[in-house]
Amino acid sequence: MDHSGEIVLVGCGNMGFALLEGWVDRAGIPAAGIHVVEPGEPLRQRAVARGATVYDDAAGLPAALRPHAVIIAVKPQIVGSMLGAYHRFTDAAVFVSIAAGVPISTFETTLGEAAIVRAMPNMPASIGKGVIAAFANAHTDDGQLAYVTDLLGAVGSVHWLTEERLVDAATAISGSGPAYLFHFIECLADAGVAVGLSAETALALAKQTVGGAAALASTSAFSPAELRQQVTSPNGTTAAALEVLMTEPGLADLVKRAAEAAHRRALELAIPT
Ligand SMILES: NC(=O)C1=CN([C@@H]2O[C@H](COP(=O)(O)OP(=O)(O)OC[C@H]3O[C@@H](n4cnc5c(N)ncnc54)[C@H](OP(=O)(O)O)[C@@H]3O)[C@@H](O)[C@H]2O)C=CC1
Ligand SMILES: O=C(O)[C@@H]1CCC=N1
Known part of the structure; x- marks a missing residue:
């Protein structure tokens, strides 16, 4: 995998941190390239302990940052209200949401014609033994699909789904x-x-x-x-x-x-x- 791209991880709770652990501890992805936005001080500190760069709010992200991927790992209920702060990354980044239930249309409402992947990982990703079901929208190009496959594949086996509704089915089986x-x-x-x-x-x-x-x-x-x-x-x-x-x-x-x-x-x- 090309490790040069920077990643923004939004939300570093149970699952966000499991992904961070898997990427840094198991997959050798450089922590310095992972920018974590997380309001909780203790959760930021444990991300810092893994070597990530942390922010308490999206406003703190560097103006020049052009991440390859923005990972949305906040609770489903707040996705709609926090997305606007990341609109500036849509020209370069693929957005990967792990939020249960939240459809791609919710992302498109705020982000427009952005590359968006709905993914459903599970907790064993933290030890590189996760399984991830994923579906990409039509604005995701082949390079972004390959990048996301590598990124998620670094923490488990990736299964691309043919229909978005199947992400909800996967959530009930492998996510939970x-x-x-x-x-x-x-x-x-x-x-x-x-x-x-x-x-x-x-x-x-x-x-x-x-x-x-x-x-x-x-x-x-x-x-x-x-x-x-x-x-x-x-x-x-x-x-x-x-x-x-x-x-x-x-x-x-x-x-x-x-x-x-x-x-x-x-x-x-x-x-x-
Ligand atoms: N837990 C799991 O095994 C799995 C979870 N998921 C999905 O992952 C997402 C996160 O779940 P989980 O990690 O369990 O939940 P957590 O509540 O543990 O983590 C979410 C984190 O996001 C923080 N947060 C709140 N608002 C913002 C914001 N505006 N910007 C950045 N961070 C913010 C929360 O802080 P605060 O608590 O202070 O609000 C919290 O620390 C959910 O959408 C869930 O459906 C998917 C697969 C498996
Ligand atoms: O319980 C939840 O809603 C999340 C999604 C899958 C696992 N945890």
């Missing part, structure tokens, strides 16, 4: 998905305590089980269903557990309803408050 898995780890650890393990041992076993199973599922030639069958001895312990998890409506229904709720919320976030 890490939280589902973190909750599953909590549940598995609690279950471990219930059958007699110490809290510390139960959490260690639960974390490594989910991490190991995810790594195996990612790298194995077998499908998740085949791997599940390999763990399940006839009339054994796993079969006893899966009878609980897979008897309808079961876990499948619960996960489907959870993802549908996330998807509905993404659609609601498209409507300006």
